Amino acid sequence: MDERATKIYSYLKEKFPEPMCELNFKDRYQLLVSVILSAQCTDKRVNIVTKDLFKKYPTAETMAKANLEELEQEIKPCGFYHNKAKNILSACQKIVSDFDGEVPEDYDKLLSLPGVGRKTANVITSAGFGGDAIAVDTHVFRVSRRLGLASGNTPEKVEQELMKALDKNVWSESHFLMVLFGRYICKAQRPLCEECGLKEYCKYYKGIKE
Ligand code: SF4
Secondary structure (H helix, E strand, O other): OOHHHHHHHHHHHHHOOOOOOOOOOOOHHHHHHHHHHOOOOOHHHHHHHHHHHHHHOOOHHHHHOOOHHHHHHHHHHHOOHHHHHHHHHHHHHHHHHHOOOOOOOOHHHHHOOOOOOHHHHHHHHHHHHOOOOOOOOHHHHHHHHHOOOOOOOOHHHHHHHHHHHOOHHHHHHHHHHHHHHHHHOOOOOOOOHHHOOOHHHOOOOOOOOO
């Protein structure tokens, strides 16, 4: 990693020594459902919703048999509930019919599940299987561009740039570090720049267009 990436990584690691996914999940099925629900929604709200949801649907098999309208009402607080319910139901049906009820580890198979794009597949790869992947969500996208680790205008381009800028063994960890940093310090609106130790690397702070 170059000096900038190393300094940024070390600083974030000092701030958040034990970075991890803030979604509550006990297995890969629960992780998959939680990540689908987390689009445009806070992890806190997802955790509230999934507490009851996973009691009612403890496995992909049980979720695959859910009634769509009922499921929509159960996940409504997470927003975009028509699409999310449809995707969760279809993804679980495919997991049961094609993958013996288990969330697949193979990346292309993960991507073949309804509602699973690169971001979701990368979170499952890293948080679910312990693999190396950088999921680019809204926080990672914003933080990495502000800090000059990436400049691409799409999550896919930013992911490629981050894979080059960061050592493979810190890809997954860096995702969680940037999510936490973006959630609590480098917020979208009114980031806490005065308490941030990365000002010297920050384009946003220097008034350079991201
Ligand atoms: S200086 Fe401000 S905008 Fe830049 S990384 Fe730090 S918190 Fe984010």
